[in-house]
Amino acid sequence: MLAQVTFTEKVGNTEVSSAVTRLRTETAERLTGTPLRSGYTGEAAVAKDVERLDILVSVGMVVMILVLLIVIFRSPWVALLNLLIIALVGQGAVAVIAITAKLAGTTLDGSVTGLLPVVLFGVGTDYVVFLLYRYRERLRLGEDRRTAMVAALARVGSAIGVSALAVAVSFGALLLSGFGSFQILGPALAFAVLVMVLAGLTLIPAVFSLLGHRAFWPSKAWRQEPEAGLAARTGNLVARRPAAVALAAVAILAALGAAALAHKPSYDIEAMPAGTESAHTMQRLESGFPAGTLSPTTVYLSGPGLTEQSATAYAERLAALSIVGEVGGVRATGDAAQVDLLLAADPLSEKALDAMVDELRPAAHAAAPPGTTVYVGGETSIFADIREVVEVDLTVILPAAGLLIGLVLLLMLRGLLAPVYLLGAVVGGFVATLGAAVLVFQGAVGRPGLTFTLPLIVYMFVASIGTDYNILMIARIREELRGGASRREAVRVALRQAGPPVAAAGVILAASFGALTISATLAEVGFAVAVGILLSTFVLSWLLVPALTALLGRAAFWPARVGREVAPPRVVSSETPVGARMTQ
Secondary structure (H helix, E strand, O other): OOOOOOOOOOOOOHHHHHHHHHHHHHHHHHOOOOOOOOOOOOHHHHHHHOHHHHHHHHHHHHHHHHHHHHHHHOOHHHHHHHHHHHHHHHHHHHHHHHHHHHHOOOOOOHHHHHHHHHHHHHHHHHHHHHHHHHHHHHHHOOOOHHHHHHHHHHHHHHHHHHHHHHHHHHHHHHHHOOOHHHHHHHHHHHHHHHHHHHHHHOHHHHHHHHHHHHHHOOOOHHHOOOOOOHHHHHHHHHHHOHHHHHHHHHHHHHHHHHHHHHOOEEOOOOOOOOOOHHHHHHHHHHHHOOOOOOOOEEEEEEOOOOOHHHHHHHHHHHHOOOOEEEEEEEEEOOOEEEEEEEEOOOOOOHHHHHHHHHHHHHHHHHOOOOOOEEEEEOHHHHHHHHHHHHHHHHHHHHHHHHHHHHHHHHHHHOEOHHHHHHHHHHHHHHHHHHHHHHHHHHHHOOOOOEEOOHHHHHHHHHHHHHHHHHHHHHHHHHHHHHOOOOHHHHHHHHHHHHHHHHHHHHHHHHHHHHHHHHOOOOHHHHHHHHHHHHHHHHHHHHHHHHHHHHHHHHHHHOEOOOOOOOOOOOOOOOOOOOOOOOOO
16 A cells, blocks of 8 residues: 655755654554554655765765875874865855855755765865975975965966866756756865865865965975976886876776767656665655556646546546556546546656656547646656756757866967867766776766766766866966976976875866765766866876877967066075075
8 A cells, every 4th residue: 555745844954854764663663563564765765764875975085085184194283274164164154155046045955965065175185285386396496485375376377267167167057958957066066166265265275375385294205305206207108108198097088988989867866875765665655556656647637627537537548558557546626627547657758758768658638628728847847858958958058067177278278289288178078987987887887877967967067177177287387398308307306296185186086086986866976076076187197198299299389479588586484494405
């Protein structure tokens, strides 16, 4: 037997969560001593079951960032200060977003609330890492703490600012979507990025310039030039064999990207964590009722002279359709009627969505009594429309985001070739990321398709974050070229110096998104974006972009001239740390 509970508050409200707990407890108590079993499923029950997972995701993300920062900088103060500042700034950003949404009469859905903390902590930490690596480098050269911070900001600040702008405009392109959830998600994430970069260029430099080398306590290893590591060896390889490296990087992207041809979208967004009561109840429910029981398709009739008898006859004609499992109920009030249809297929499957457009809607209009108006509602009907909107979005938003990122690159680099291959690289990274997700979830896991929002969300993150890291790498290459280095020497030095912070930022951000893989609803997004960030870091920023720049040299920045830059005199004060190198 199936019964339905309707709440007076929205799902996510604490009262609804408490009510689900009470319902489960009291129902189980009343059935004690009987052969009957009970179970609750549906949207509210699922939300209750994933509460602990959501908390675990947030805690896990913060712990991973904390551990990685301690490992990278060998200092608990850097890690704790970073998390504290981002938490305070992020709390203010979230409050502004929530207040704005309330004033606009909209609701922040799970995609926004799930991704906001990751963007705030992950992207915010990225900017801290880029800045502190350069700050530490200047301290190592013998500059006092304030001069070192000014020099670090002068060198890396513009690249960070442009990178953040590229990320923000990429997210902002979601405003062009016809899907309401994306229209909220895009501006919210763009605002979060802009707030974090503002803090990264003002508050965070102020705090660390006050602390100076004490921020890196107790480690003293930062005072010495680091030994040649993986980044330096990679720089030597790319400088020596740029063509071969570029071909290898393209081959990796192409191999993964080929799997993207098998991509299929899935509209079943009500994911249920395995082992929970809601998932177990759904399995029992599906064994005894039509697949569409929990999500009936509702047909509304409006017109004069409607009776229970005419509405029932109408329902019987619709019941003859192959997609309809049975009639759930018929109600008529004289000038309106409601017919609930339980579909024979999963209401959010490709089969049901196709049948809604090709069979059920046309039949519902054709079979309607004369003089009546028909409206077909329910989740299947809603997602049939959403599918059409998202298909259009893909043809509009992806080119628009690419164009906006391209314009940002043109303004920063003032050249033609570099923006072209940087943009081509991130597009290749996106296709490869989508292919990796297909291999894992459609192949290894065996799901029928990937969440329908995945391509757009992954594109926004991979394209923007990939551009982020590429900008920082190519900016360092251009800096070395301006210093008089040859194109291959510039690439070698840039990878040695900029490779470690890019790698550190990439690993931290990938770990942040990786925490989402334990989420019931954002597991695919978490995995795909984490893989995309790692590809952007090590295949694009470490291999492909430096290799292409080594092949093109100064021509990559044409028509802008990349001439030799005269370095300003370095200031050394009494705060110079012991053992610092005194040569620049």
